[in-house]
Amino acid sequence: MTTVSIIGGSGYGGGELLRLLLSHPAVEVKQVTSRAHLGEYVYQVHPNLRKRTQLKFSDPVALEPVDVLFLAQPHGQAQHHIDGYAKLAEKIIDLSADFRLKDAADYQRWYGEPHAAPEWLNKFVYGLPELHRAVIASANYVSGVGCNATASNLALLPLVKADLIDLASPIIIEVKVGSSEGGAEGNAGSHHPERASVIRTFSAFGHRHTAEVIQEMGVSNVSLTMTSVDLVRGVLATAHATVKPGVTTKDLWKAYRAAAKENPFVRIVKERRGIYRVPEPKILAGSNYADLGFDLDESNGHVVSMCAIDNLMKGAAGSAVQCMNLMLGLDETTGLEFMGLHPI
Amino acid sequence: MTTVSIIGGSGYGGGELLRLLLSHPAVEVKQVTSRAHLGEYVYQVHPNLRKRTQLKFSDPVALEPVDVLFLAQPHGQAQHHIDGYAKLAEKIIDLSADFRLKDAADYQRWYGEPHAAPEWLNKFVYGLPELHRAVIASANYVSGVGCNATASNLALLPLVKADLIDLASPIIIEVKVGSSEGGAEGNAGSHHPERASVIRTFSAFGHRHTAEVIQEMGVSNVSLTMTSVDLVRGVLATAHATVKPGVTTKDLWKAYRAAAKENPFVRIVKERRGIYRVPEPKILAGSNYADLGFDLDESNGHVVSMCAIDNLMKGAAGSAVQCMNLMLGLDETTGLEFMGLHPI
Amino acid sequence: MTTVSIIGGSGYGGGELLRLLLSHPAVEVKQVTSRAHLGEYVYQVHPNLRKRTQLKFSDPVALEPVDVLFLAQPHGQAQHHIDGYAKLAEKIIDLSADFRLKDAADYQRWYGEPHAAPEWLNKFVYGLPELHRAVIASANYVSGVGCNATASNLALLPLVKADLIDLASPIIIEVKVGSSEGGAEGNAGSHHPERASVIRTFSAFGHRHTAEVIQEMGVSNVSLTMTSVDLVRGVLATAHATVKPGVTTKDLWKAYRAAAKENPFVRIVKERRGIYRVPEPKILAGSNYADLGFDLDESNGHVVSMCAIDNLMKGAAGSAVQCMNLMLGLDETTGLEFMGLHPI
């Protein structure tokens, strides 16, 4: 058994990671840390784990060496401790934003302060298997992904990979998100009477995840608009772009089918009947799927590409476990078989 | 115009009061206080009031005399300042729990500490017009009502008033409540990802509002079970009691019809067809109605009596304005005409 | 008192109209028709109206003459009966889509069949007071507005009126909507287990309301993407456009302030602090306000303009009553004073 530990296990990403790893057939969870909940049973914070583990939250200073170390702390922390962590484990997967960007100047621009360990930026691989499967398989350091960036990147992936869009035209991505994206710590706006039933645009443009779309998709004229809606888990990214002259719906089908064929967690949802004709995040809760759909207005080349994911799974813990599987030489889908629920 | 001010205007009760008073034809709002939001426009906290008032939150120490002073602070504060408030206004209506109970020993038992101004307890009238209309009309000091107590009391009112129930048998009241009942301050459990979709029983018995049911209904063998559900505004109290031998459904109809006839804000909802056959809080948002329904199992005398209200209206600010109307000699329904919305 | 009747009163638009007219100080409701609910009390369908009216649904064939006749039937019906209706009332306000478009060819293109009464198209004024206040005031026939079109048109209004946007660049409007927009008749997709928690894009482009945006805003390169979210009442339209070279945030403020000044139901929501910094539909339930906000990326001229409304109010019944007020020479806001609720 591969031994793993999680630093920062009381947050939503850490909890989801723990759920996945506890039922993963090839790993054994050694420690889960939380300063705020030190000594409590993990099921007191993550009630779904009751009767499944007697693990208690331990102190991060008491970490023992393991094969794979997961970092699931708030942004801005891992970069200060990465040298120490690297002594504890040969392989590290960091779910935070600390090692996603390649360029320290980009980090400073989007995160507002200098990076504390810029020499580590190029040691990390951006952990989206659909983009970097082979490199991840041989990497020791893998970064997690931004959930909104992942939905946006996967919405664009078939179009960019098949070189179908006009990169000179602006790409507008409207991202609708659930409340778990904000993390386990509440704030005035997450108080239920204020947060229920919202359609609340919290960023018209300039969201930090934009940097990951620019970096990974090689696009520059791109904008993300972020809107919260009433849902706990889930992201739907709707990308508006312009296809190159002559590109047809048939070309798009070919590109999307290729993406679904190459990637076990990518599905195409484009039906003419039934209730679920397009990608929808609600049925993805707990699953690692990224559902893609598209529609092309052939009269003007306007393509609408959609990607739905569970932000805590494909947008965080699920992709992280998928990366771990690749790094360990396991089947990519191991431990990620849950199909999601209908109805929900 | 009658002049009024509100102490504690940034909470949900205070905000609802402000909404009602701003559109009330017979009053003028002079000041609304909030220490936390001092100097801010009230519409920055209560966004529905934008373009309707340019009032700013003022300092409670700078209060000027008015005709009617509303106290909408958290529980436990008014009792420490009541002597000072009484110098500012001839009439006071307190929405908090401070002056609801008549007996200082009861207060200590249910609230866990001695009352700071026990000499004031008997100067206040319990502010539920359906119980104390005439006394309120001639009172200077009126206490607000507990929202759960109000739903429970009105569910029992027709039965108790017509002397139809066996008071020796236990009365079980199951109360289901929305999230606004917890007030404007968030906590770990009100964070949207944790609070959405709940059916969460936060008190199996022993809830403080039980004291108001015992006091006002003259019952002793009564228990309230409190369960939060996914809704912002609304309370449904379902009272299970046993009728006296021989009591029939016809007797119940008579008692409930009398309650509806005597009280402009009491309605009976008991239909055999359609979607809305029983009292439901969702259609009451913003309205001052208390919708009552009942069902009697004639085989064993088990009566199920339901009352639905908007906790911020009939359960707080609406009843307070209704009391003010009585105290000022106005029609009881003045400024409380909003019907509620369908659908919502 | 002005006498009014409503044809088609059991739907959501008709019910909301009825609520508004029952509390309107200058009108008296004579008849409300519904074939499906003939003879039932209107409060059996619209439970908020209980104890407020004893009106029953009547037969449309038994309509008597009135001063103002409201048509609130499903689309495609009014055009077949308009000659008869015109004999019953001097003034007609139709909430359906039948008389919104000026050009019969446009109607056929967007609605898929020829118009049954094309000679009436030019007799109707498009009923959005913010666009056609003066003409409405002297009109006898006024058409209702599409709810999504209204949110989109008002999002664009300040920009178009002040001539600030580059009309050659595409305008992408993402519209997020609640479930009441689909009307009172259910379908497979509106069944609660399937409809709850959705982020469901039901039209990537080509929605019928696009025709009203093209006609009323004079834009051609415009696309509406429609997405359902978990909310009953409310629409948020987010328009992405490109400003003309040199246009600044200051220019935008000027244009939006002018719109808010000219129109009693237009508000600007653009705050730097607090929970409600941008337009949000949830607090507008039951109110006739249209809340506008905007953000300009000065680096590339990308402007994001938002408009939130209650689809049943400003997007349907509220605008209709506002038009009636203008047609009757009343203050535009009469009977539309409800502020909306916070929290909700």
Next chain:
Amino acid sequence: MTTVSIIGGSGYGGGELLRLLLSHPAVEVKQVTSRAHLGEYVYQVHPNLRKRTQLKFSDPVALEPVDVLFLAQPHGQAQHHIDGYAKLAEKIIDLSADFRLKDAADYQRWYGEPHAAPEWLNKFVYGLPELHRAVIASANYVSGVGCNATASNLALLPLVKADLIDLASPIIIEVKVGSSEGGAEGNAGSHHPERASVIRTFSAFGHRHTAEVIQEMGVSNVSLTMTSVDLVRGVLATAHATVKPGVTTKDLWKAYRAAAKENPFVRIVKERRGIYRVPEPKILAGSNYADLGFDLDESNGHVVSMCAIDNLMKGAAGSAVQCMNLMLGLDETTGLEFMGLHPI
């Protein structure tokens, strides 16, 4: 591999069963029937199954023999075809209400019509493993369970088994339920604008599942009150009973601990801190756990016992698969390992 087929696979119970059986390590799904969706891919109705199976809905008349046949049709159908089904499979598990009651007279009383195959009633075992584990293990015909009955029975189980309650006192059970309980077919009341945010009591007493509580718990003075709340999956049953004189909280702990020890899917939730102190259905979506909690008012013997389940899992398909495991000699938990999600 054990071969299984499902009759009635397009409903919610059938879909959930299919999800479980597709990932069950010891079975192979041969056929899934649906007349309404004949020939469609099962993933077109149950979108979570996309990319997991290419099964199409088949005709029930074309069923082939299998080892285990699951019946997941609406109530009232299986009893008419049971002789034929018995020729197709040695083992049958019926999720409907047709074979739950032992006494044909009871069936007629609660379901309003005579049973069509009364000779089969005693061949079926009531399929709740927590009550009949050993008998199920050797049975060929097992009935499913009512979801509300299951939550109620498991809430009472520790109390009844340890003989702690006074059966002469009335037992009031308040059951709060989600919308999936109503099945996949919509109705006027399940239309999202009408069903969202409800607290809607649809049965004050006399619900059919009461019969299963009477039969299985051996209680007679019991009443179920059913209330719908805003949630898709989940039931919380809150049972109010009176303990025998002298029974203490310690006695209750002992009884509940025994239940949790004997039953792998029973957990006790009774915490003094944290957000999740009592049983809550929301975290159980997709899991087969029954979470139990209790509170005793030692001053009067009033015990409040709670049970939370996922109505489609422990209340239907999960218990059915648990029974199948027992019938096949497998570990009871096989294929039922999903832990549920947090947050959700």
